[in-house]
Amino acid sequence: MIKNMKEILKFAKERGPKTIAVAVAEDLDVLLAVSKAQKLRIADAILVGDQDKIEKIAKTHHIDITACEMIHEKDIKEASRKAVALVSTGKAYIVMKGLVDTAIILKAVLNQEIGLRTGNVLSHTAVFEVPNYDRLIFVTDAAMNIAPDLMTKKQIIENAVEVAYALDIDTPKVAVVCAKEKVNPKMPPTVDAQKLEDMNKEGAIKGCMVGGPFALDNAVSKKAAKHKGIDHPVAGCADILLVPNIESGNVLYKSMVFFSDTKNAGVIVGAKAPIVLTSRADSDETKLNSIALAVLMAAKKSN
Numbered sequence: 001m002i003k004n005m006k007e008i009l010k011f012a013k014e015r016g017p018k019t020i021a022v023a024v025a026e027d028l029d030v031l032l033a034v035s036k037a038q039k040l041r042i043a044d045a046i047l048v049g050d051q052d053k054i055e056k057i058a059k060t061h062h063i064d065i066t067a068c069e070m071i072h073e074k075d076i077k078e079a080s081r082k083a084v085a086l087v088s089t090g091k092a093y094i095v096m097k098g099l100v101d102t103a104i105i106l107k108a109v110l111n112q113e114i115g116l117r118t119g120n121v122l123s124h125t126a127v128f129e130v131p132n133y134d135r136l137i138f139v140t141d142a143a144m145n146i147a148p149d150l151m152t153k154k155q156i157i158e159n160a161v162e163v164a165y166a167l168d169i170d171t172p173k174v175a176v177v178c179a180k181e182k183v184n185p186k187m188p189p190t191v192d193a194q195k196l197e198d199m200n201k202e203g204a205i206k207g208c209m210v211g212g213p214f215a216l217d218n219a220v221s222k223k224a225a226k227h228k229g230i231d232h233p234v235a236g237c238a239d240i241l242l243v244p245n246i247e248s249g250n251v252l253y254k255s256m257v258f259f260s261d262t263k264n265a266g267v268i269v270g271a272k273a274p275i276v277l278t279s280r281a282d283s284d285e286t287k288l289n290s291i292a293l294a295v296l297m298a299a300k301k302s303n
């Protein structure tokens with residue numbers, strides 16, 4: 001069971017390198033992450049984007065990108081399509097979002113001809129290392145599914161469980177997080193939470209233990225759970241937090257990044273290949289962690 005970002009990097013070194021196709025690579029943090037991943041032998045990179053800008057950033061900041069292949073494409077949408085096509089034609093194993101809006105890269109991923117659709121729901125899983133929490137904690141979905149219905153939530157859980165397996169976490173505990181820990185028909189996410197727990201008990205969601213509804217406190221703190229009289233095997237020790245919608249997920253993600261001393265990584269799951277997807281504002285360290293996470297996902301797929 002991988003417990004922190006250091007171990008994610010360590011295992012990615014052992015299971016890599018894998019080739020990544022970077023869409024719109026003209027970004028300092030992206031280039032720093034990619035060159036470090038290459039130096040650590042975690043990944044090789046094909047940089048798709050504005051070659052002049054890429055070379056200027058690399059030169060100004062003394063970043064060694066000499067080992068990277070480069071495809072010149074100034075247009076952001078075209079660069080996204082070309083990066084995705086590199087993966088669908090087998091020249092790369094992983095797509096990485098560079099300096100491009102999430103919606104644009106995802107449109108390329110979902111493209112009928114060159115895309116990476118599988119028919120499954122695509123969802124984002126963020127992995128956080130949080131001080132004083134004894135395990136990695138996953139947040140899903142902070143980036144893609146706006147207001148998932150029950151069956152979409154089921155698949156979002158299954159996608160996050162796939163990430164957990166790539167980190168050798170067996171039977172991850174999934175907390176369906178709401179504003180309350182009691183079912184309230186006026187709060188639909190609490191009703192879904194109960195249904196998801198029931199589906200898990202009935203075997204319709206496999207390979208994990210689902211509990212809910214939980215408020216965030218009793219999902220991650222045994223003390224809070226005890227205080228509120230909650231006795232549940234997931235209470236206080238969740239591996240995966242399923243949030244009700246993109247607003248709560250994105251706010252939780254960015255609160256963790258900007259208000260606390262966390263390390264993080266993020267990928268989109270459900271396509272034919274993992275997609276490295278962080279916020280444009282995330283650090284080069286986060287982007288490197290995300291590349292390593294995607295390498296572990298790709299290595300698991302090719303096993």
Ligand SMILES: CCCC(=O)OP(=O)(O)O
Nearest residue numbers: 142143277278279280281
């Ligand atoms: C995982 C967060 C995705 C996101 O919010 O990206 P941007 O900040 O680049 O919009």
